[in-house]
Amino acid sequence: RRDTGFCVNVLINKYLMSGDSEALVEACGLMHPGIPVSVRMDLNLALSGWYCSEGHAAEALPCLEWLLSLPLEDRPADEIRDVYGIAARVYDATGRADSANFYYRQIAVLQDSMLSRNESLNILNSEVREEIAKNDEKRENELKQERLRTWLVVLALLFVAGVALFYLYRRMQSHRLATLRTSLELERERRKVVSSALAMTEKDNVLEAVLSDISEIKKGGEIGEAQIRQLEQNVKMHLIGRQDWEDFKVLFEKVHPGFSSLLKTTYPAVTEGDIRLSIYLKAGMNTKQIARMLQLQPDSVKKNRQRLRRHLGLTADQSLEDLLRSLG
Known part of the structure; x- marks a missing residue:
């Protein structure tokens, strides 16, 4: 059954990309009750659009009514917009202007909502990018400080080593002088x-x-x-x-x-x-x-x-x- 749903999806995409109506006919032949709702929804949307484009809007009504019976509020906004668009076209083509206008208005409201959401997302993305930039700058400063501390430690060790070597050198010189004095x-x-x-x-x-x-x-x-x-x-x-x-x-x-x-x-x-x-x-x-x-x-x-x-x-x-x- 999962393989059948996959085949139906392939056929729907074939129709959307090439306009081959035979692919829709074949997809309809593969349908059975076990097909996922999302796949059935994509097929009904494709069929409704094809009926409208062919001038058979009345035949698209059963597909549209099935789509409108679904709990669309749980679906993604772009899918809801596609359903409302098909409904407006079908009702407009069948002379039901009030219903068509209703769904046109719903589309406008939905698009405004999507636009507002996109603006919010853009703002959020901008804030996220700013936060990322701040974090990157903070991390870069921390790395610079860490490198500075490392260099300071290295310089301190070199200084201590230099002092120790100088002290040893002086001791060796003193020892050599003392040995020379003793020998003399x-x-x-x-x-x-x-x-x-x-x-x-x-x-x-x-x-x-x-x-x-x-x-x-x-x-x-x-x-x-x-x-x-x-x-x-x-x-x-x-x-x-x-x-x-x-x-x-x-x-x-x-x-x-x-x-x-x-x-x-x-x-x-x-x-x-x-x-x-x-x-x-x-x-x-x-x-x-x-x-x-x-x-x-x-x-x-x-x-x-x-x-x-x-x-x-x-x-x-x-x-x-x-x-x-x-x-x-």
Whole structure:
């Protein structure tokens, strides 16, 4: 049945577009009680119009009366206008002027109503468009503000990052300067240690030479035995003593802080003599220089080195100097 209603609609549209009356005849043949009212209304309107155009207005009356019996107030305004137009034409053609005039007036009222409604719709559409424009403008402003806030946040983050980088750069610069100052200070202290060791060695060399000269004078009998003993005692008093060693140790600890305590803690077997020898070795002194500093023969210094290696637990293939450089 739904398919039949569709076919009837197709045939009605065919007639309206081409004026083929055979399509209306065929549509009428397809009608049955199950056809929707809207489709039947379209067919009766088409038939009424065709009868009027063919000069058979009286035959259009049954179709018109059926249309007028419908509750038209529920139908769209343009459909009501079409029905009233057909009624005015049919009644006019059949000599019923009063009825025709009535429907002409109804058409005028309906058109005024439609015009008023259209004006209202136009006003409403205008208001809607204005509201849409306002909303679009508001949304555009919100988007601009959002973009502005985003840029402000980005700029703030960039500023904070710049400040942080500048602060880190200043800290790194300060750290580098502090490291450089420390390195320079250590280098100065290291040079003092070397200078002190060289000065102490040179002093001992001079004093040893004086003792040698005294021995030569003693052999020649140029001065008395008591005077020679007095001279030897005075010279030996100025050879490297306890205070010289303490002064040297203070300078060394400035360059290598904590070396002595670390050596003693790491290798408990070492003695004070081992620590003193280790300090001289770490300062870069050779065997002869150390022998003069300790007032020993070079062979004795070598024996002390072997004893130090045993106390440090070194094997034959391990370097004593490398171990001492790794400490402090």
